[in-house]
Amino acid sequence: MTRLGVFICHCGKNIARTVNIEALREKVSTLPDVVLAKDYLYLCSKPGQTMIADDIREHRLDGALVAACSPRLHGKTFAQTAQRAGLNPYLLDMANIREHCSWVHIDGAEGTEKAFSIIKGSLGRLRYAEPLEPFQSPVTKRVLVIGGGVAGIQAALDIANSGHEVYLVEKSPSLGGHMAQLGETFPTLDCSSCILTPRMVEVSQNEYVHLFSYAEATRVEGNIGQFQVTVRLRPRYVDETLCTGCGDCVPTCPVVVPNEFDQGLGARKAVYLPFPQAVPAVYTIDWDACLNTDKLIICENCYKSCEARAINFLMEPREITFEVGAIILSTGYELMPVAHIGEYGGDGYEDVIDGLQFERMLSASGPTGGVVRRPSDGRIPQNVVFVQCAGSRDPEHGVPYCSKVCCMYTAKQALLYKHAVPDGQAYVFYIDIRAAGKGHEEFVQKVMSEERILYLRGKVSKIFKSGDKIVVWGADTLSGRQVEIEADLVVLAMAVIPSSGSQKLARTLHIASDLGGFFSEAHPKLGPLESNTDGIFLAGAAQFAKDITDTVSQATGAAGKALSLLANDFIRLEPTVSGVEEGLCRGCGLCASICPFGAVTMSPSEKTGAMVAGINPVLCKGCGLCAAGCLSGAITLKGSSFRQIFAQLEEMV
Amino acid sequence: MPEGLRVGYFPGCTLKTDARDFESSALAVAGALGIEVAELGRWNCCGTVYSLDAVNLMPRLASVHNLIRAEEEGFSEIMTLCSMCYNTLKRTNNLFTSKNNGLAAINDFLCLKPGYSGRVKIYHFLEFLREKIKPEQVKDLVVRPLDSLAVAPYYGCLLLRPKEMAIDDPEKPEILTPFLSALGAKVIDFPLNNECCGAYQTAMHPEAVARRACRIISSAQSEGADMIAVSCPLCHYNLSALQGMVRSTHPGLKAMPIVYFTEIMAQAMELDYKTEVEAIPRDAEPGREAVK
Ligand SMILES: Cc1cc2nc3c(=O)[nH]c(=O)nc-3n(C[C@H](O)[C@H](O)[C@H](O)COP(=O)(O)OP(=O)(O)OC[C@H]3O[C@@H](n4cnc5c(N)ncnc54)[C@H](O)[C@@H]3O)c2cc1C
Ligand code: SF4
Numbered sequence: 001m002t003r004l005g006v007f008i009c010h011c012g013k014n015i016a017r018t019v020n021i022e023a024l025r026e027k028v029s030t031l032p033d034v035v036l037a038k039d040y041l042y043l044c045s046k047p048g049q050t051m052i053a054d055d056i057r058e059h060r061l062d063g064a065l066v067a068a069c070s071p072r073l074h075g076k077t078f079a080q081t082a083q084r085a086g087l088n089p090y091l092l093d094m095a096n097i098r099e100h101c102s103w104v105h106i107d108g109a110e111g112t113e114k115a116f117s118i119i120k121g122s123l124g125r126l127r128y129a130e131p132l133e134p135f136q137s138p139v140t141k142r143v144l145v146i147g148g149g150v151a152g153i154q155a156a157l158d159i160a161n162s163g164h165e166v167y168l169v170e171k172s173p174s175l176g177g178h179m180a181q182l183g184e185t186f187p188t189l190d191c192s193s194c195i196l197t198p199r200m201v202e203v204s205q206n207e208y209v210h211l212f213s214y215a216e217a218t219r220v221e222g223n224i225g226q227f228q229v230t231v232r233l234r235p236r237y238v239d240e241t242l243c244t245g246c247g248d249c250v251p252t253c254p255v256v257v258p259n260e261f262d263q264g265l266g267a268r269k270a271v272y273l274p275f276p277q278a279v280p281a282v283y284t285i286d287w288d289a290c291l292n293t294d295k296l297i298i299c300e301n302c303y304k305s306c307e308a309r310a311i312n313f314l315m316e317p318r319e320i321t322f323e324v325g326a327i328i329l330s331t332g333y334e335l336m337p338v339a340h341i342g343e344y345g346g347d348g349y350e351d352v353i354d355g356l357q358f359e360r361m362l363s364a365s366g367p368t369g370g371v372v373r374r375p376s377d378g379r380i381p382q383n384v385v386f387v388q389c390a391g392s393r394d395p396e397h398g399v400p401y402c403s404k405v406c407c408m409y410t411a412k413q414a415l416l417y418k419h420a421v422p423d424g425q426a427y428v429f430y431i432d433i434r435a436a437g438k439g440h441e442e443f444v445q446k447v448m449s450e451e452r453i454l455y456l457r458g459k460v461s462k463i464f465k466s467g468d469k470i471v472v473w474g475a476d477t478l479s480g481r482q483v484e485i486e487a488d489l490v491v492l493a494m495a496v497i498p499s500s501g502s503q504k505l506a507r508t509l510h511i512a513s514d515l516g517g518f519f520s521e522a523h524p525k526l527g528p529l530e531s532n533t534d535g536i537f538l539a540g541a542a543q544f545a546k547d548i549t550d551t552v553s554q555a556t557g558a559a560g561k562a563l564s565l566l567a568n569d570f571i572r573l574e575p576t577v578s579g580v581e582e583g584l585c586r587g588c589g590l591c592a593s594i595c596p597f598g599a600v601t602m603s604p605s606e607k608t609g610a611m612v613a614g615i616n617p618v619l620c621k622g623c624g625l626c627a628a629g630c631l632s633g634a635i636t637l638k639g640s641s642f643r644q645i646f647a648q649l650e651e652m653v
Numbered sequence: 654m655p656e657g658l659r660v661g662y663f664p665g666c667t668l669k670t671d672a673r674d675f676e677s678s679a680l681a682v683a684g685a686l687g688i689e690v691a692e693l694g695r696w697n698c699c700g701t702v703y704s705l706d707a708v709n710l711m712p713r714l715a716s717v718h719n720l721i722r723a724e725e726e727g728f729s730e731i732m733t734l735c736s737m738c739y740n741t742l743k744r745t746n747n748l749f750t751s752k753n754n755g756l757a758a759i760n761d762f763l764c765l766k767p768g769y770s771g772r773v774k775i776y777h778f779l780e781f782l783r784e785k786i787k788p789e790q791v792k793d794l795v796v797r798p799l800d801s802l803a804v805a806p807y808y809g810c811l812l813l814r815p816k817e818m819a820i821d822d823p824e825k826p827e828i829l830t831p832f833l834s835a836l837g838a839k840v841i842d843f844p845l846n847n848e849c850c851g852a853y854q855t856a857m858h859p860e861a862v863a864r865r866a867c868r869i870i871s872s873a874q875s876e877g878a879d880m881i882a883v884s885c886p887l888c889h890y891n892l893s894a895l896q897g898m899v900r901s902t903h904p905g906l907k908a909m910p911i912v913y914f915t916e917i918m919a920q921a922m923e924l925d926y927k928t929e930v931e932a933i934p935r936d937a938e939p940g941r942e943a944v945k
Pocket of ligand 1: 146147148149150151152169170171172174175176177178179182184185186187215216217330331332333334335355356359405409412499500501502505539540541542546547548549551
């Protein structure tokens with residue numbers, strides 16, 4: 001390349017504050033082959049882009065360098081600018097003088113010198129850049145939604161209602177997720193089931209929805225537009241097509257185990273329907289609890305009682321495979337187990353429960369029929385202590401973040417308790433109240449002022465049992481005193497954590513998760529609905545703790561993202577993938593073993609018949625591991641060739 | 654009797670004065686178990702509880718001196734009886750083994766060549782027992798089983814906090830249980846067994862410490878304990894010496910014997926050790942016959 005142009009951005013004061021733009025521009029203009037060096041206040045703005053495009057044309061530039069922010073932010077913007085000006089977008093590169101330079105320097109002289117070095121290196125790299133053409137890949141117009149809580153239900157309905165097929169895969173026997181367990185919902189106090197169950201029915205009846213409950217996605221291969229998915233259906237031991245949901249089997253089953261839908265407060269049989277409104281309304285045999293084993297049938301009570309002949313003890317797990325163009329992850333959350341907090345009794349006291357258990361108590365269809373009772377003796381508690389931030393905002397317990405929903409649901413639960421037991425006393429320990437949603441602060445204020453609930457600002461240090469009371473030790477930082485409350489029941493607002501198995505799923509899908517284990521979004525501000533893998537979108541509490549309103553908004557957003565992908569017959573894929581120089585490959589297969597995405601296959605060369613590596617550009621994510629690993633230098637990552645990288649280094653050192 | 658167990662012993666000041674019973678009983682028990690306890694030739698005050706501040710290294714020099722001596726005298730493992738000595742020495746030692754260590758600064762300050770290595774391992778006697786002695790070995794030595802005596806182990810804070818020092822689960826400590834069970838005692842778990850006894854507040858605000866002692870004792874009592882076994886001279890003092898004050902304000906509180914865990918071990922083994930107290934009460938109370 002002989003005609004290079006350099007465009008330096010001030011980014012307002014973001015870059016100009018620590019980089020002397022004028023001096024930099026002058027110095028850059030003296031570099032070999034640089035025919036033009038310009039600066040501008042905001043290159044990403046319309047006039048900025050127009051300037052670049054005009055200069056590319058006018059000065060017949062065969063390479064352009066934009067020295068500005070990270071290409072992660074505006075790489076696409078400037079690539080389009082180059083395209084409009086008739087320059088192959090891969091001949092325009094970016095030098096990051098903001099995140100890598102001005103933001104991390106205070107001293108102007110140092111900043112300017114480093115910016116120059118970065119630009120010089122980038123020019124070295126640009127000199128060996130080659131024009132590349134994106135390639136096209138067809139889009140399969142179906143979507144997979146993993147997780148059937150309110151997020152998954154909403155996303156599936158939005159997609160189905162637009163006339164596209166959806167596969168909805170739910171791990172448990174029924175749709176609904178945690179919302180199905182809630183009594184009434186803040187800040188409006190509508191009944192959770194009343195708003196959720198119609199949606200559950202709608203999803204199960206929609207002809208575009210393929211619903212797989214008691215199932216998990218075990219393998220996902222491929223890339224945006226074409227994901228090959230394997231789903232494993234766990235055996236229910238009840239034939240879904242024959243079960244009428246009559247429930248005749250239940251009374252005959254001799255096994256009683258804790259009901260997970262009631263958070264262990266109630267009991268169920270080994271053959272069960274998680275809750276009366278479950279969808280699909282078919283029974284499941286919990287094989288771990290059932291007396292029968294794979295080798296031995298000991299009990300046939302349910303089999304005998306089933307007139308529909310739906311029970312089948314020999315049912316095997318099944319696998320199905322299908323292809324989709326996009327995936328939405330909505331695997332939700334769990335609560336940190338109470339056992340994690342030793343100072344609160346570590347799950348040793350029956351009358352110290354978590355927020356979801358209390359929700360089940362409040363629910364009219366819950367184990368106590370909506371009456372608040374102590375689990376230990378069934379008495380109606382007169383003193384109830386609610387402890388917020390139990391595990392949250394507490395790095396000691398591994399959760400530094402705020403769980404976002406508990407201030408609100410604690411206020412709701414305290415209010416519902418007071419309505420149920422008007423002469424009872426409720427105490428709430430809090431660090432500070434976070435009620436930032438619409439109508440949320442008003443809700444909390446109303447609860448505080450009208451319900452005679454004692455809000456105590458401080459942390460609880462210890463909870464222990466004394467006689468039949470639960471003693472709570474805490475601090476009231478407003479009065480500066482230590483408080484001791486003899487409670488009948490303690491409700492811990494345990495930290496919201498990602499659902500178990502989400503790490504495994506992240507590995508299956510090759511997507512990243514954050515330090516808390518929630519799926520990472522592509523960009524905290526500009527890409528909150530996308531994972532960092534193209535074609536995989538995020539919805540609900542799987543991305544981070546959030547309430548139903550935010551969950552539904554994000555689910556609809558993710559569905560919209562998936563649908564806009566499906567609106568294309570083909571998608572353009574980045575050409576920055578690895579390629580093999582067949583003549584240099586000696587067929588060792590190291591690259592095939594290195595590639596985390598299964599993009600490399602070894603097969604006989606068409607020309608010579610010897611084994612050589614071949615890379616599937618659709619599967620390749622352009623990570624460059626194979627190129628770095630190849631002992632014979634036969635693999636090049638397009639757009640980041642060794643020649644480019646070495647040239648960049650040489651210019652910089 | 655197992656052979657060849659040898660460990661350096663850092664007594665600390667109190668063990669030679671107010672807590673002589675603790676020392677003599679512990680040495681007797683160790684002897685019976687075949688542990689050779691070799692007291693350091695020279696030692697000074699452990700440094701006592703200093704702040705958790707990691708920047709100011711000055712308060713730690715007393716500990717460092719002891720660690721250096723232990724190393725010079727050829728000990729790779731030393732043991733303490735006092736919980737506080739354990740905590741102070743271990744915390745200082747951890748400073749040397751943690752990433753952001755103060756080793757260089759301290760060695761420079763003391764003009765030490767070659768300097769302290771940080772390699773001495775600090776044990777509390779309880780930890781030493783757990784790691785090197787099986788409860789059955791204790792059981793084999795019991796002559797006078799403590800059947801039907803309900804003993805509540807009380808750990809206080811210094812064996813358990815900060816978390817990095819903990820010799821056991823800080824919220825559910827159980828390290829004494831197998832040994833007390835081996836003596837035949839009924840072990841009482843009570844929720845306040847890991848609470849602070851009030852520590853040095855006893856000098857300034859004895860009434861505040863008395864209140865704490867009252868809580869701790871009555872909690873153990875309401876779980877059915879006949880006595881409380883401790884492993885720290887200061888806990889011992891606060892729970893026993895202040896009982897008079899406690900009972901003047903809380904007349905209902907029954908007297909609660911406070912003993913070092915080694916005392917009941919020694920007495921159950923009928924070991925001859927110098928003491929002024931009879932840890933296991935011989936006065937007749939229901940359920941005590943077996944002890945006699
Ligand atoms: C005690 C409590 C009270 C609350 N009260 C309110 C309230 O009053 N108002 C409000 O707005 N919000 C409330 N919330 C928040 C509300 O529960 C969440 O906003 C909502 O449930 C999030 O929905 P979701 O679909 O993202 O996740 P979830 O409800 O957790 O659903 C996730 C679904 O995915 C399934 N799943 C998990 N992993 C997999 C897998 N690997 N494969 C397949 N399926 C999988 C799960 O089985 C589940 O069905 C409350 C939360 C708590 C803890
Ligand atoms: S939402 Fe409230 S209770 Fe929950 S972690 Fe945040 S501040 Fe604590």
